[in-house]
Amino acid sequence: MSPKSLLLLVSLFLLGLTASAQYTEKINTNRPGTSQGAFSVGNNVLQLEGGFGFGKEKHKLFDTKTNTFNFDYTVRYGLLIEQLEINLNGSFRSEGIKQTVGANEEKIRRTDFEYNTIGVKYLIYDPYKKPKDQDSINYDELKSWKERYRFKWKSLIPAVSAYVGMNYVNTDNAFTFPNDQTISPKIVVMTQNNWWTSNAGSWVLVTNLIVDKITTDNPAYGWIITSTHTLNNKWAVFGEYQGQKSDFYSDNILRLGGAYLFNDDLQIDANIATNFKDTPSIFRVSVGASYRFDWHKKDEIIEKPGFESGIKNEEELNEKENDSLSIDREFEEIENDSLKLEKTPFINEFEDSSIRESMEKDLDERRTAQRLERERLEKEKQDKKDDKKFQKEERRRLKREAKEAKQAEKARIKAEKEKQKMIQDIDAELDKMEQDEGVDDELKKIDEELKKLEEMEKDVDPEKEKEQKEEKKKVEEEEEDVDAAYDKLQKEQAKAKKEEEKRRKKEEKKRLKEEKKRKKEEEKRKKAEEKKKKEGDDNNEG
DSSP states (O other), X not given: OOHHHHHHHHHTTOOOOOOOOSSOSSOOOOTTSSOOOSSOSOTTEEEEEEEEEEEEEEETTTTEEEEEEEEEEEXXXXXSSTTEEEEEEEEEEEEEEEEEETTEEEEEXXXXXXXXXXXXXXXXXXXXXXXXXXXXXXXXXXXOHHHHHSOOGGGGOOEEEEEEEEEEOOTTOTTSOTTXXXXXXXXXXXXXXXXXXXXXXXXXXXXXXXXXXXXXXXXXXXXXXXXXXXXXXXXXXXXXXXXXXXXXXXXXEEEEEEEEEEETTEEEEEEEEEESOSTTEEEEEEEXXXXXXXXXXXXXXXXXXXXXXXXXXXXXXXXXXXXXXHHHHHHHHHHHHHOOTTOOTTSOTTSOTHHHHHHHHHHHHHHHHHHHHHHHHHHHHXXXXXXXXXXXXXXXXXXXXXHHHHHHHHHHHHHHHHHHHHHHHHHHHHXXXXXXXXXXXXXXXXXXXXXXXXHHHHHHHHHHHHHHHHHHHXXXXXXXXXXXXXXXXXXXXXXXXXXXXXXXXXXXXXXXXXXXXXXXXXXXXHHHHHHHHHHHHHHHHO
């Protein structure tokens, strides 16, 4: 079985790639695929991820064969809070291309960074962070097998994160579009579902929606569907389906492989990748590793009131509730005592109200400025969309007009050819009619010419005999004169040639006369037969 067939078979059971999570006791990494999980590495954790890839590419149209080498690297750091992460992603590529041009084979070598992107990821929504009251201990679920194993619809709600990054590409890069900007933005929306069952183990499903280089003339759009399944505490398998589309390059790539957890901070992985087209076809093998420096001190877990140190008894909860009510009452009394007309509890009653008014005015101005700026940006965005739409419609219109003009030109040429053919057919018919009408005149002319030739021959014969006698006499007298003999020979040959030409013309005219007579008789015979046939038909009808 070929590698592509094996990948396609396994992909029916696996949907995507490995995913990262918020801080855990064991390392969670984005490798060995290209997707990003919704969770960060955790506060004060530095994680390094990298790998080497070797592959071959074949382009059917360009007739090229390419050997590739890739080094992918990622640096991730959890900053300030659990939900925030900054990271650097990049890829270095080197390739050797063999291209066949005629009978010659050219070799090209290219080496450069494919991309370098620095960005920030933030966890917007985490469905696993705030459990409901019954999620702590559910005695009905413990007693009932049905309640314990039934499908929970809330497990379909994913965690959601957003990523904003900035691409950097050096000038004259061989792996990017020639007109790409040096710096361009990248936006990614990530979702992640974590599932665990006692029978099937743990599964992670990740999706990425990517919009890249949106401020350039050639934006790129992509999507990734990823999944991971743990076989045991050390081994995991994964799969990934990646799609990307742009004016520069579009493709659909499938990756499959596995990972081994060496210890809590180190993971080793390997994968193979291929696509489903031949412009170019891709096959690549990659190996890599991920390692983290764990300086994490304290998990930032948001507990429900009353569960910070476990389940508390009702008396402690009531005492705490009464204490909080008394504190609220005291604060309310102090607040009401200090509250004045058009004053806040934090402003002295002797203070001039102009300070607050100026603050409110400044706040209103800033809000107005922000609103106007937001409206301006939205208007610019809408104008760009309208302009792109207009340009697209204009290109379509020009293309349609060019197509119509081409079709009209083809129709005109075809009509002109048909007209010329019709004219030629009419001319041929007229020539035939003229020939049929002038057969008798031509035969008469031929007869007259033949008579003239016969008369000329009769007149020439006596003169010819006389000339022959004289020439014979001269030859006898001037035998020794070689030049005279040569001239005489030339004259005789010329006369003989002339006579032969006359004879040939005479025979040709006779042949033409006989041919025309034959044609005329054939036509008369055909007309007679047609007339006879017509008379027979009329008699039959009568």
